[in-house]
Amino acid sequence: MHILVLGGTVFLSRTVAETACDAGHQVTCAARGVSGNPPDGVEFVQVDRDQPDGLAELGAADFDAIVDVEVQSPTRVRRALDALGAKAGHWTYVSSGSVYADEETTGQDAAGAPVVPPPPKGSDETDRELYGPFKVACEEAVREVVGDKAFICRAGLIVGPRDVSDRFGYWPARLAGGGEVLVPGAPDDLVQYVDVRDLAQWIVHSAQNRVVGTLDAVAAPRRWGAVIEAMATAVGAPDLALTWVPGPWLAEQGVAPWAGPDSLPLWLPLPAYAGLMSRDVSASLDAGLTTRSTEEIATAALDWERVLGLDRDRRSGITREREAELLTAWRAAA
């Protein structure tokens, strides 16, 4: 197959290009080329999706499959659909679990779950507060133009090599550091994520097998305690000791959930966000999504953390000093 990846220079889109190339496909990556380099073995075409005719360099070629990872701009998505929709045998659009309207109910699947409305006309396409609504608008554009050949995969947390969000990687890095580790929430809480290589594999598989429809792109939910134990087995230091601290107490101390400065990744307030980490993904697994073990994911994520530098200032996570303060305060409170 000849696959066009709109992107191909950073994280998921680059991994899709690499995976497709390794599977023997002819791959073209199209991006500005300012954020990174495409993998070896692909053709690179410089394009700028912010320009009305920015995809013209792609010429008149047909593609067996096109993969679009546009974050939230319906304008960019429509431009790609207008320029390339008729020339594509299959179209993947990477959406997000942020489209869902009900973040609390557990066990929902992609088929039945309601989504938020698209943003009001004229909204700013760069407004990150409107990420979910804009993803809905992007999905709608894809269904409208190439609906009969569209695979829309709604990703949850994407983790693994080349992730620059500093979220999942906090845990393997911290466990490898050893000593007393503060773990938020409770061992029975559910968490959900997908390794970037598994998602890339599924996207290529779906292009090959003409999978169409809208499906969630995360592994089945796992118990948070089992995840931490598996990561500790794979990458933990010998002197590791876990101290579980309840989420509501951490929130009172100003620790942020999920991402950002002074946060604890993978932790979400419950029950308010329980629905985001407990999705029923049977249909995705039936449609060819395969998922690797947490041990394997943690090992690769730690390797990538080492490339980034374990002592760097993180975009997400807490510092060792902050963790020690919190542990002391928790012991005093408890």
Ligand SMILES: NC(=O)c1ccc[n+]([C@@H]2O[C@H](COP(=O)([O-])OP(=O)(O)OC[C@H]3O[C@@H](n4cnc5c(N)ncnc54)[C@H](OP(=O)(O)O)[C@@H]3O)[C@@H](O)[C@H]2O)c1
């Ligand atoms: N990360 C997560 O946990 C997560 C969770 C749920 C959903 N998602 C979704 O997953 C998708 C994956 O994104 P990603 O961050 O992994 O993608 P990525 O690999 O970083 O790819 C983005 C590509 O877009 C290109 N690009 C940016 N601006 C461009 C422009 N004006 N013209 C042409 N190309 C442009 C970039 O290259 P240049 O800058 O060089 O042009 C880059 O190659 C997104 O749709 C995101 O919403 C992510």
